[in-house]
Amino acid sequence: MTVQPRRRTQQERREHTETALVAAAAEIVVEAGVRALTLARVGERAGYSRGIVTHHFGSKQGLVDALARSIQVGFVPGLEDRPPGLGRLLALVDGYLHAVSALGTANRAFLLLWAEAATTPELAETFRDRDRGFRADLRVDIDAGVAAGEIRADADPEAVAVALVGQLRGIGMQRLVDPEGVDTERLRGDVTEQWRRALRSG
Template sequence: MPTSTRRTQQERRDQAEAALLAAAAELVVEQGVRSLTLARVGERAGYSRGIVTHHFGAKQTLVERLARATQAGFVPGLDGVAPGLDRLLRLIDGYLGALSSIGVFNQAFLLLWAEAPTQPELAPIFRERDDAFRADLRDDVEAGIADGTIDPGAAPDDVAVAVVGQLRGIALQRLLDPRSVDTEQLRRGVTGFWRRALSRPAAAG
């Protein structure tokens, strides 16, 4: 088979899978993961249930793929920033700032994360993601302690748990009642709080 034909088939497959995952994300946001079915996903995306089954096989596989697909970072552009207080504060500021225009995949991520404790197919995926998130934050705190910008009394594990809980909690409140959460005001206040809480006295200000 010519390479161009194979590429076209792969492109069509990728396009179909992207459309199905987008449809699944929309349905999770609108109706929750428990109401998700292969038939509904196919109908929303404009494909037959057979196509959905061909791509994912079963609902559990679809949910797992969706959970992984929605885990793209809320805050792009941090890859080139060295670990430390500056990166941690940029992450907090960027995360909260992004909530003002949160897309359907990130909305689905938050809803799936909230349901993970009662969904066996989701729990290990989100434990893994949360472990990675906390590890990045611990790296920032440890690097800041090492370079003298963060108070050596700060506990990296505790800071990581607190930051993840705060960011995700604010995000879920924003989904529930957008008018009650002023993300622009919060990003300044929360970022300032963590700057004051973590900075060494000599580095504060």
């Protein structure tokens, strides 16, 4: 008796298509640069038509938004299982630096797009929103750490969040530009300890 493979649901087919399109967009950014990213090229790379890309994302802006979201979700695994506070904040720093030690195509694309956002208005909104979300998540940990007495009471959550995002993104960019000269695995312990000392109470 032959067992017929289960047919994918419409939602599963949609998710598969979107994943393939986002992956194709990341490959194009890494291989040819941000300006080479067009809906037509993404569709062709993924084996679909431009119309399919437009159907799923609406525009290049929508595609970039989806790419940025897909990369940030789960970038440092396991954080959702930790309670907010200094421990989770330090785990994020350590995990982030570990993740950029082996930058895959998607993460390389994110950093390239993030850098380009400084001079490209259509990218600026997406990455401004992503960074604001990143800082908001960090502030939750800082506020929780202060409330628990783990983080010094005079720590400014916004200032700490801006400094952290700047440092982590900056190290990621250095790793992207000079992978042989920037050993993020070696940096992990030092950077995490620097933040522990800077923030801890007492």
